[in-house]
Amino acid sequence: MSDDELIWRIAGGSGDGIDSTSQNFAKALMRSGLNVFTHRHYPSRIRGGHTYVEIRAAEHEVQSRGDGYNFLLALGDSFARNPQEEAYYGNEEIKPLSENLDELREGGVIIYDEGLVSEDDVEALNLDERAEENDWHVFPLDLRGLAKEHGREVMRNTAGVGATAALLDMDLEHIEDLMSDAMGGDVLEANLDILHEAYEDVNEEYEFEHDLRVPTGDHDTEQALLSGSNAIAYGAIDAGCRFIAGYPMTPWTDVFTILSQNFPDMGGISEQVEDEIAAAALAVGASHAGVKAMSGSSGGGFALMSEPLGLAEMTETPLVLVESMRAGPSTGMPTKPEQADLEHVLYTSQGDSQRVVFAPGNIEEAYEQTRLAFDIAWDYQIPVMLIYDQKLSGENKNVDVEFFDREPSPDLGSTLTEEELKEAAHDNSGKFKRFNYETAEDGVAPRSLPGQKNGRYLATGNEHSPVGHISEDPDNRVAQMDRRLEKLEAIRTELNEERDSTQTYFGEEDAEYGIITWGSSQGAVEEAIDRLNADGHSVRGLSVSDMMPFPEQEVTEFLESVDEAMVVEMNASAQFRGLLQKELGRFGEKLTSLLKYNGNPFEPAEIVEGYEVNVAEEEREPTAQVRIEPAAGD
Amino acid sequence: MSAFNAIGDEREIDRDEYTPGVEPQPTWCPGCGDFGVLKALKQALPEVGKTPEEVLTVTGIGCSGKLNSYLDTYGFHTIHGRALPVARAAKLANPDLEVVAAGGDGDGYGIGGNHFIHSARENHDMTYIVFNNEIFGLTKGQTSPTSPKGHKSKTQPSGSAKTPLRPLSMSLNAGASYVARTAAVNPNQAKEIIKEAIEHDGFAHIDFLTQCPTWNKDARQYVPYVDVQESDDYDFDVHDRTEAAEMMRETEDVLNEGTVLTGRYYVEEDRPSYTQEKQAVGEMPDQPLAERYFDDDAEWERSYDLLDRHK
Incomplete structure (x- = not known):
């Protein structure tokens, strides 16, 4: 644990703008040359509840949240419910302050909004005594009052950021720039006033006795702040994926949202459908018709995808599914991370079903393994899954912009053109031998797409003959089963011997x-x-x-x-x-x-x-x- | 230049082209109504100028699911209840395909009921044929969502306590823009209705009565049948939602009393298809997405160009 780093925690209620404020503050730190890593903690509710975002910033690389943190901006929860002390969830108004004290490091700094929390509640925390013991430096500021004076109450975030910058001796330039990018007119004006006023007030009113200051850093190359969900969505875009079907579920919704917002400008299609069975089935249908398609969900929704997943395996329809884990079982803890769906993802679906599963460990891996998933799925006609969790989904980290400077790969893998189909094997009635085990390489029999000349065949979830006809012939069964299993072995060889290790x-x-x-x-x-x-x-x-x-x-x-x-x-x-x-x-x-x-x-x-x-x-x-x-x- | 040259291919089409070389004779029971659907499709498709390789037939599971084993188009025999979501996506991926989805009453109104409602609601431009024999056939005769109240089966030995589902009314309320009922015993009407359904620009639902002589002897053969358009006893406007709803309700009520009413029940010609709706809001490309992957000149957007928002 070192204090050459800042770990800034902004706490409040859901709906208090914690997320957007922290996003901009993290970017400001990144622009000032620091490496940043964010961690997000939030409840499954729209308004109120204890939520915080932690930003870790240092000159050195940061790949994780730190141990505890050293700067608290407790905004107060403006949507707090059940303010009685005996309430089941405790007094919520004071939570942004009270819930966060245990993890604050020695020598840490606290700003809290005295405009929103009552003096009695603060007193009940024994804050003075604890501050004394831990060498905390406490700054009760009327952020709410300041915000109301120049703009609206909700702008107390900005007041908090201004005070933070003053206490850390941080330049306001990047924060101002980011605000100017995000807003305009009167709103911008008011926010800038609040920012400056808070900054100056704190500098004028207080003698600083704390040691903590913003670290200094310098990036050699241009940086971008991205989440794991961004990386997965961008990996899909660069792999040529232009179709996504889904149903909202936390935390998978992030990837679904990012692609839904980007696809219209790229000629892609996003479908929000009736349930997750339909979502995965749509991805199968789109892929069958010749488009690089994906779907995904979190554990509960993925449970519904088990049957379309099996269908994709059996019909050898390329498919990428992502599973963003959260704490289970059943509905579990919707906004909390866990890695407990591994066996679910590996083994669901009946029969000797097979799939490829990647578990990226960080944001760069999330991007690369998403692209790898599409490559493998379309080359080998097999479902490929990415399993990640609420943590990777929502954490942000700075990445070299140049990391993304790569060629897209919209290639359809082992798919034939009409020219190639002319030369391919057909049965005597002209049906294409789409599942031809005699000529398959690495178990892969190339496919045709509906609408192509000389390509018609039947795709079926039943065991089938080379032209796709339903067949229970024992010899055919063994030949087809062995061919499909051979694909996984070929993929194993490719991953182990022909590609850079993903470990x-x-x-x-x-x-x-x-x-x-x-x-x-x-x-x-x-x-x-x-x-x-x-x-x-x-x-x-x-x-x-x-x-x-x-x-x-x-x-x-x-x-x-x-x-x-x-x-x-x-x-x-x-x-x-x-x-x-x-x-x-x-x-x-x-x-x-x-x-x-x-x-x-x-x-x-x-x-x-x-x-x-x-x-x-x-x-x-x-x-x-x-x-x-x-x-x-x- | 298209990568899918079977689509829009203008040529003479022989009916026999739709009969596959492998297993040209379906394995349905003798007297099964499913033969009637197959025959009507084989007649209708050439008459609307569709060649086998521009048609994608997507089926569910059950006796009906074997339709595309005996109809030589591109086929996707999916899983129980899931024909529609697969079919919808294929149509979105390549809107020039002629997509025909099919399944049984258990498949479409039971396990796949949710997909049915939403596919109708969204008005995808496709034909959906439900082989309605009021029974689960392939699993040997269990009660289905359309089995009449009191119907005895191995799983409901004292008779079903449930009123049957109303497929036509459900379709109308969900948003289908073409709703018809025909019967296997009425091949000419069946063919004409299939042709209309294929040519209709929107979700066309055909509730196709297919007698099951093996497991559902109660339903007899759906004879005699009455064509509500041809009969003087019925007079309603298929373009009027209220009149259509009343006629549907009556048709559903009298079926289990032995009166088989068939015909067109609802036709909404000016409603945009889902593809058109989606294009209108700018969330669907004008050119078939599937073509783009074969276009050497296509420009593929890169995430690298999206990074400004992250800097």
């Missing part, structure tokens, strides 16, 4: 101890390993993205190279560790699990602590809300 490694190659993770826990693990190694430990990390086909060789080599390893994942049943042991059939005695499923993503310190408890075999329970599952035989 990510950290730490020292010859380390004694390993930490394995998957998906969005990657960043916290990376930072934890850096810290452990800086403290003289010998730790190596592996973040796995290929869930299916599983990178057996890479994981085996990794596990053979270490004495012991800890598997870090955000679920209660150690699903990835289960997959790992199923695929590798050994290493049970080497593997422990660090599990977290309280609705909040890992902080690096929790992983460091998990390592300490595990490796030092300290006779203690972790202090964080995590669970350790011992190795087999322990």
